[in-house]
Amino acid sequence: MKYFEHSKINTRGSHLIGMVWPFRSCKVEVYDEGFNCTCKVRPIEKCNHIKSVELGILGVGQKYWK
Numbered sequence: 001m002k003y004f005e006h007s008k009i010n011t012r013g014s015h016l017i018g019m020v021w022p023f024r025s026c027k028v029e030v031y032d033e034g035f036n037c038t039c040k041v042r043p044i045e046k047c048n049h050i051k052s053v054e055l056g057i058l059g060v061g062q063k064y065w066k
């Protein structure tokens with residue numbers, strides 16, 4: 001399984017582990033290693049599902065969001 005990390009979100013040992021965000025055709029889940037989405041079998045890069053979950057965690061429109 002492929003995991004995607006985010007530079008601002010530390011998932012290792014995080015309270016986010018095990019959380020699931022369901023989307024219409026897939027789901028994003030958080031693991032120690034990072035985010036995983038079920039929309040692609042072998043994702044090469046982060047899909048929009050993961051990106052939107054990350055934005056939700058960070059808070060869209062935050063002052064320090066880059």
Ligand SMILES: [Zn+2]
Binds near residue numbers: 048049
């Ligand atoms: Zn996805």
